[in-house]
Amino acid sequence: MNIKTILGGITAPKGFLASGIYCGLKKNKEMKDLALIYSETPCSASGVFTSNMVKGAPIYISKEHLSNKKAQAVIINSGNANTCNGDDGLGKAKRMTISTAKALNIATEDVLVASTGVIGVPLNIDIIESHIPALAKGLSKEGSSNASSAIMTTDTFKKELAIEITIAGKTVTLGSMSKGSGMIEPNMCTMLAFVTTDINISSELLEEALTKTAKVSYNRVSVDGDTSTNDTLLILANGLAENPIIDTKNDDYYTFVEALEYLNVYLAKKIAQDGEGATKLIECKILGATSEENALLLSKSVINSPLVKTAIFGCDANWGRILCALGYAKVDFNPEKVNVYFESHAGSILVCENGSSVNFNEDIALTILKEKEILIKVELSMGDYEVSTWGCDLSYDYVKINGDYRS
Template identity: 45%
Template sequence: MQKTLSIKNIKGGVTAPKGFTAVGIHAGIKPRSALDLALVLSERAGPIAGVFTKNQILAASVVVNKQLLKKRMGQAIVVNSGNANACTGTQGMTNAKEVQTLTARHLGIPKSTVFIGSTGVIGRALPMPILRNAIPHLVKQVRRSGHTKAAKAIMTTDTKSKEFACQAKIGKHVITVGGMAKGSGMIHPNMATMLAYLTTDAAITPQALQRGLTEAVDLSFNAISVDGDSSTNDTVLCLANGLANNPVITHGTSEWHAFASLIQRACESLALQICRDGEGATKLVTIIVEGTQSNPQAKQIAQTIATSMLVKTALFGEDPNWGRIIAAIGRAGVPLDPNNITLMFDEIIVVQGGQRVSDQADARAQKVMRKKELTLWVSIGKGAGRHRLWTTDLSYEYVKINASYTT
């Protein structure tokens, strides 16, 4: 019987688990000396799991990875930033496969174990002469300490790199999960405009790894919203190599539940780092909706609040205009009785029984609005439905960044 799991946060990002190396270099896709090409490599091949964008328009990297994932085995992940390689037709697919082939050849591993990623401006062909020259140099520089540069090399409008690692003793063996992510704008389920790459030294079946990753993504990357947009390239991959030498974890066991908690911790940390780094964001807001008849209904209300431009601008202006939140709740399309609504800013109840509480409550709520991190809590009844989502405000800086993204 697995005892209460004690999870320890550690340093090392994607190379924290045993047997992983990484690197990030300046290939020349981005101007000046910005890092723009990353590689994560496992000492040996192992199970890999993935979750991808629900957008119907898919970047070449997503199409390739979905095909590769059918074999459930991986060893390397190569990622470029500065170019999304999306909406680039058959040439885009040809280029993506060439990146995969070149990386495999120089690493001396099967092409089927090399996964790829791209992020950046949509509609432009990958600069293949640059990549053909850079990949041989890339593979020669992988090292255990290369996680920091790898995390920086996948950034686009991010203001900071995003890394996390944690470990726990599962049974008699220490299991480690590491990760890195990028994301700042176009953030919304399913999934956000983001890339996330996780690694683990756990010995685990492909099916158990996929279930663990899918559930973790639903509770993390699929529970953040910066601006209501999602993109063509969104990818989360998790690669395992078994070097912790634990008995192979299978789905549904106590060991699997412990591993699921570990990977959820990593995904949640990376997701919150993305949300805190939302383009121009000044606040991180947790939205909790309870009392609906089902979880999907609670999620629908939470997402309606999170994507309301009026709510988001009020958050930026530190204006406790709860009428905007009530209006969002009412248009979410979920059956409700307005007389059952309770709304709180942190611990301050501003609406009860569907009506305003008092001038004093509004004044106290305004003080809450000045905080960098706060919680909006909504109850609409006595149902068992519940959903938690993280979002940000919408600032002048967000408009400035996105008004001139390609120029």
């Protein structure tokens, strides 16, 4: 399949507009904190949310509004998670959708809502409501960049992507934006991601495609092992590409799934790359596992290990920490069959063979580990399954950022 990367971000698909402004939730007036995504026509819609038992108020409202698998707009704020605020939080999340619906002249039930920021602080709904008319007025095809900026918290860069594919002779476009830097281990961190597309597809298959691709993208990222209360992944499809409706699992459906997976994996890796204080993107690829589930558990155990993460930060080829992390993952494997490699753009080096040390060149290992993207490849030699997960190193700055997050 030919996937073409294009400009435009979340507004690249036909019929989608976006905006982002500063309303006053963040102390820094140079940082936008309120975003809006809008489709000119109603959409099929679906969402995947955090597995944390403690959930932000916006999740409950968005789930309620998605009961008919339809939506037309999404309003997002940063600077406050609106979580652990009881009925007050639920009421304010609802008010965000009511005010947005009024400004757009659409049904309240067609507005979804998401929030990110500090937990346990009452949301200042008055300043949000007072700025929603301006937010709606600012909607445009050029608004993707502002919207992407407005959902950021400790992120150091915007995360956007738009792609084009061809289905039944029609150009189909997918756009996306995401945010996430800390409190990241989505198990559908604060991880928010939004996908727009003009594909014509049934609500049921849209939901299935989103769930399937989230499993192999956002759910395979971990920055610090903390599953946030507000993790949200939403998709809206308005059908304006005018391809024949996809209502069966035919070739067109699988083409769309492949494109959606490509989009989600790309942005999931960007979240890992932008982990709080991170200097390196880490991929752990488990090869030769007896099942996909076992491979995932082993891979996550490695990228979540503080000792592995700090070793990568320090460019230390300490493969023993990898074996240790594999060993406490509570997965049955034979340590005496394990091979470990470190790889990057600078090359590849075997550092552990059959569970034991090998006489490798430390200088070559150091050169490999100095790169910004590091692959830890683990061969189990037990089966046919393989899984990759993505994380980042653990630096001094992670502690600095999270030690005074509220201030």
